[in-house]
Amino acid sequence: MQRILNMRPRAAQIWPYLFCIPFLLAYMMFHFFPTLYSFILSFYDWNGIMERSFVGVRNYIDLFTKDTMFLRSLKNTAILMGLSTPITVILGLFLANSLFHIGKGRMAYQTINFFPYITTPVAIGFIFSYMFDWQFGFINQIFIRVGLFGEPYFWLQDPWASRMIVVIMIVWRYLGYYMTLYLAALTALPQDVYEAAKVDGANRFIMFFRITVPLLRNMTIFLLLTSMIGGLQMFEEPLLLFSGWANMGNGAMGGPDNAVLTTVWKFYNDAFRLDSRLGYSSAIAYSLFAIIAAVSFLAYRIARRKGGTE
Amino acid sequence: MTQKRSWAPYIGLAIITVIMFIPLYTVFVMGTYYSEHIFRGGLPLWFSNYFLENLKVVLGNNFIQAYLNSLFVSVASVLLSVTASALMGFAIAKYNFKLKNFFFVFLMITMMIPNQITIIGFVREMRAFGMLGTLWPLVFVWIAHPFGAFFMTQFIRDSVPTEVMEAARIDGCSEPGIFFRIVLPFIRPALLTVALLVFLWSWNSFMIPLIVINRQALYTIPLMVSTLSTMFRTDYGAMMCALSISVLPIILVFCICSKNFVQGIANGAVKG
Numbered sequence: 001m002q003r004i005l006n007m008r009p010r011a012a013q014i015w016p017y018l019f020c021i022p023f024l025l026a027y028m029m030f031h032f033f034p035t036l037y038s039f040i041l042s043f044y045d046w047n048g049i050m051e052r053s054f055v056g057v058r059n060y061i062d063l064f065t066k067d068t069m070f071l072r073s074l075k076n077t078a079i080l081m082g083l084s085t086p087i088t089v090i091l092g093l094f095l096a097n098s099l100f101h102i103g104k105g106r107m108a109y110q111t112i113n114f115f116p117y118i119t120t121p122v123a124i125g126f127i128f129s130y131m132f133d134w135q136f137g138f139i140n141q142i143f144i145r146v147g148l149f150g151e152p153y154f155w156l157q158d159p160w161a162s163r164m165i166v167v168i169m170i171v172w173r174y175l176g177y178y179m180t181l182y183l184a185a186l187t188a189l190p191q192d193v194y195e196a197a198k199v200d201g202a203n204r205f206i207m208f209f210r211i212t213v214p215l216l217r218n219m220t221i222f223l224l225l226t227s228m229i230g231g232l233q234m235f236e237e238p239l240l241l242f243s244g245w246a247n248m249g250n251g252a253m254g255g256p257d258n259a260v261l262t263t264v265w266k267f268y269n270d271a272f273r274l275d276s277r278l279g280y281s282s283a284i285a286y287s288l289f290a291i292i293a294a295v296s297f298l299a300y301r302i303a304r305r306k307g308g309t310e
Numbered sequence: 311m312t313q314k315r316s317w318a319p320y321i322g323l324a325i326i327t328v329i330m331f332i333p334l335y336t337v338f339v340m341g342t343y344y345s346e347h348i349f350r351g352g353l354p355l356w357f358s359n360y361f362l363e364n365l366k367v368v369l370g371n372n373f374i375q376a377y378l379n380s381l382f383v384s385v386a387s388v389l390l391s392v393t394a395s396a397l398m399g400f401a402i403a404k405y406n407f408k409l410k411n412f413f414f415v416f417l418m419i420t421m422m423i424p425n426q427i428t429i430i431g432f433v434r435e436m437r438a439f440g441m442l443g444t445l446w447p448l449v450f451v452w453i454a455h456p457f458g459a460f461f462m463t464q465f466i467r468d469s470v471p472t473e474v475m476e477a478a479r480i481d482g483c484s485e486p487g488i489f490f491r492i493v494l495p496f497i498r499p500a501l502l503t504v505a506l507l508v509f510l511w512s513w514n515s516f517m518i519p520l521i522v523i524n525r526q527a528l529y530t531i532p533l534m535v536s537t538l539s540t541m542f543r544t545d546y547g548a549m550m551c552a553l554s555i556s557v558l559p560i561i562l563v564f565c566i567c568s569k570n571f572v573q574g575i576a577n578g579a580v581k582g
Contacts, residue, residue: 015485016405020413023398026390027420027454034431035423041430048434095326098319109323111568113330118564119557120514122532126553127333136546138336176330177575184576233424236516240536264517267426272521278430285427292424 042282052279059283070284072258073266074291079163080238080262081231084170089223091171092178093216097208099179100186110183113176121173125240128169132156132241156242159259166260169237178223185219186212221303225296232292235264263288334557341551364551371541372526373552376534377559380513383445383530387452387512388505394453395504399462400493404475414463420456425517433521447522448530452512458504465500466493503574506567513560531556 042059046052063070095113099106116124131137134154143149155161189212197207213220238260242253254261263284271281342361401407402414436447470493478492494501516532523533534541535556542549564571 013407016401016407016410019397019401019405019489023394023454023459026394026450027456029435030432030450031420031423031428031454034428034435037431037434038427038429095323098323102319102323105320107568109327110572111565112327114564114568114572115334115561116330118510118514118560119334120516120532120535120560122514122516122535123337123553123557126535126538127337130550131333131336172330172333175326180572181576184573229422229424233426243536243539264426268517268521271430278434282427282430285424285430289424289427293422296422 038282038285041279042286044279045277046279047276048278049276055279059280060287062280063283063287069258069261070263070266073254073261073263076163076254076258076260077232077234077262080166080170080234080260081228083163084167084174085224085227085231087167088171088174088178088227089220092175092223093182093213093220095175095179096182096186097212099183110176110180113179115176116173117177119173121236122240124169124173125237128165128237129156129241129243132165157256159255159257162241162255162260166234166238166241169241170231170234173237174227181223182216182219185216189215221300224303225299228295228299229292232288232295233264234262235268238262239265337550337557338554341547341554343547343550361551364548365555367542367545367548368552368555371552372529373534373555375527376529376531379445379528380530383448384509384512386449388508390449390453391455391458391508392501392505395455395458395462396466396494396497396501397489398459399464399466400489402459402463403466404470404472404493417456417460417463421460425451429518429521432518436522442522443525443528445523445528448512448515448519451515451518452508455508455511458508461504462497462500465497469500470496499570499574502567502570506563506571506574509563510560 041052043054043056044052045055045059099109102109131139132155134140134152134156137155139155140149140152144152153161155165193211193215194207197211202210238255241260242255254265267281267284267288269275270277270284339355339357341364343358344363398413402410402417432447432451433442436442436450441447441450475488475492478488483491514532515530516536519530519533520536523529529537535553538549538552542552
């Protein structure tokens, strides 16, 4: 065996590197270098045209001490993420569990519930901007028909209503995906544990909370983490909610009182839309990255520690 | 025991599934109405007969061009990305070389880097390369996708038997020959999964085109969607029709490959 492996020692040494070249080259050119460039730029004041001037960490200091809009965008993002993540995870788990226990039609349910996840996010924003439109939207039409409202309600003019709509959008988009992943994890669980519990007289309710939930722990951690990382980068859905069906604020204002202006949206506005403060926006991007890294690390540590004491 | 199966889960699931389906359904229904008829009799619940007229209006607005642009971007991204990922995954999974572990850790770390920290540098770079007037920047960002390479590494490690590779080597097969003739046939499901994912991601990608593309001739479908309200103003029928044909291709692709797709995503999540 050893002789076979060493038959072409030189070739075996060179080929793996050659195989890695396309990927590494593309990574260096289109990811690594731009990332480094943005990092260096975050210490400069530059609008892309004039001469750049080195300002050290002042961009970062300004962001956290002077830029109330940035702080507000962080707060908005945290609210939107903090509401949508638990709802989606819990609902996804319940759905997967009921889907697991039905025999026929599992694939059909799964396929239909998966549609929102693959739908273009821009289109999702657009669809919801129509649904909650005060004049034409079918939510108002239904409420009026049922007699709940006397006159149409202007959802998108209310800060908290707007936030709730964004949360509903996120839940709508990801629910099928979470359900599918939970279902895959459920299918992989050992069934003999359930048989044993049944013999001991456990009912379905007890089995779900005592066996299923703890066994799905790793999947829950994975979903919570990815959902938090994704949630902190929310952008398209709120943007299109306010520039889709009815053009409100030309896609630069983050909803009523900037209630749904997310951090990435603020980054986009400062870098490309309202302004061209490339150095400053790079600092926004890196601050967000640091926050994402810190949050994921903390969440991971907490999840692991809890697992250890169980 | 199984006789006690109740109808509750069926009904609960059905209700949620209907709620999940309604938003998309209404878009497809409204796209078949004459704009002024949509809101006349309350909520449109069933299809009307104006779809072809709406479609004509939509296609008259450069939509075909946007389709072709999106198709070009997605197909090119898939081809380049899958090739680069499969080669990288093959090297890490089946060879012993000095930087092997380093590369693997590098993939894990880079999977966590969000694209907004890259994008300013990327746009400046594309400007310096003179690429801003083309669709290529939208392809470039997908070539080195860490998830693809990570997924390939895992899959090749688990499913390509090393003995078969050794046998081919003894028979005088070259290393690239091993890749093309032995490895590729074994990893067809993984190729399909990564291809589908990259297709989905690049098709739906919005932020990068929004920043990089500045001419309407180069608009991709998501950019087109984001300008619908200025394009059609009050022609809501055409707007909805445009929206439905924008999401239709991806839904069709998904329905055809549904099983593979769902399994691929689930496997990727379970392993990653």
